Amino acid sequence: MLSENLQVVKTNIVKALEEAPRKDKNVTLVAVGKTYDADVMRQALTAGQRVFGENRVQEAAGKWPELVEEYSDIELHLIGPLQTNKVKQALELFDVFQTIDRLKLAKSLAKELEKTPKDIRCFIQVNTGNEPQKAGILPDEADDFIKTCREDLNLPIVGLMCIPPVDEEAGLHFAYLKKIADRNGLNELSMGMSGDYEAAIGFGATHVRVGSAIFGKREYA
Ligand SMILES: *Cc1c(COP(=O)(O)O)cnc(C)c1O
Numbered sequence: 001m002l003s004e005n006l007q008v009v010k011t012n013i014v015k016a017l018e019e020a021p022r023k024d025k026n027v028t029l030v031a032v033g034k035t036y037d038a039d040v041m042r043q044a045l046t047a048g049q050r051v052f053g054e055n056r057v058q059e060a061a062g063k064w065p066e067l068v069e070e071y072s073d074i075e076l077h078l079i080g081p082l083q084t085n086k087v088k089q090a091l092e093l094f095d096v097f098q099t100i101d102r103l104k105l106a107k108s109l110a111k112e113l114e115k116t117p118k119d120i121r122c123f124i125q126v127n128t129g130n131e132p133q134k135a136g137i138l139p140d141e142a143d144d145f146i147k148t149c150r151e152d153l154n155l156p157i158v159g160l161m162c163i164p165p166v167d168e169e170a171g172l173h174f175a176y177l178k179k180i181a182d183r184n185g186l187n188e189l190s191m192g193m194s195g196d197y198e199a200a201i202g203f204g205a206t207h208v209r210v211g212s213a214i215f216g217k218r219e220y221a
Pocket residue numbers: 032034055079080163193194195209210211212213
């Protein structure tokens with residue numbers, strides 16, 4: 001049952017926070033709804049969930065506008081790659097952009113925001129594993145990129161996001177991301193998914209992106 005799954009995840013978050021060696025006790029649960037339709041999202045809304053993540057603009061555009069009209073306090077996070085030709089559409093839908101991963105995108109977003117201001121928040125995605133196939137700023141380039149986004153482009157950067165390599169100890173990557181955030185004065189850390197959100201909280205996650213632990217296993221078409 002979705003509402004029970006949600007409750008279990010929330011309880012686990014509270015427990016992980018109690019055990020975590022950190023003073024702040026704030027973690028936002030981003031429920032990742034990709035591949036699940038509007039009816040399933042509605043169940044989560046009924047169960048009280050308001051913060052959701054989607055990784056494709058097209059899919060989000062198909063299911064969220066109607067729900068957002070119904071529930072005015074929904075917060076939508078984009079957690080997947082964003083093409084520059086979809087920036088405008090994404091800005092109509094999303095409140096938080098977690099995957100700022102290259103200069104071209106940052107510039108495009110800044111330009112669009114200048115034309116049509118919107119109160120959004122942004123995370124920079126860092127490719128902590130230096131994986132060639134994976135999106136994200138390389139760790140060595142992160143400091144410069146963060147500076148450019150904030151100072152030259154005036155983007156509302158609040159934190160960093162990462163997706164650790166599947167075959168490595170996630171904790172090393174969570175710790176690494178925190179280190180980069182700390183030295184740049186960024187407070188928010190989006191890290192941890194269904195398999196490792198409790199661990200991520202131990203390393204300072206302020207946002208965990210949890211899909212299958214809430215909605216069940218995904219079937220890809
Ligand atoms: C799908 C997805 C998640 C959620 O994954 P689960 O393992 O189902 O919790 C988190 N982050 C990103 C970027 C995703 O694409």
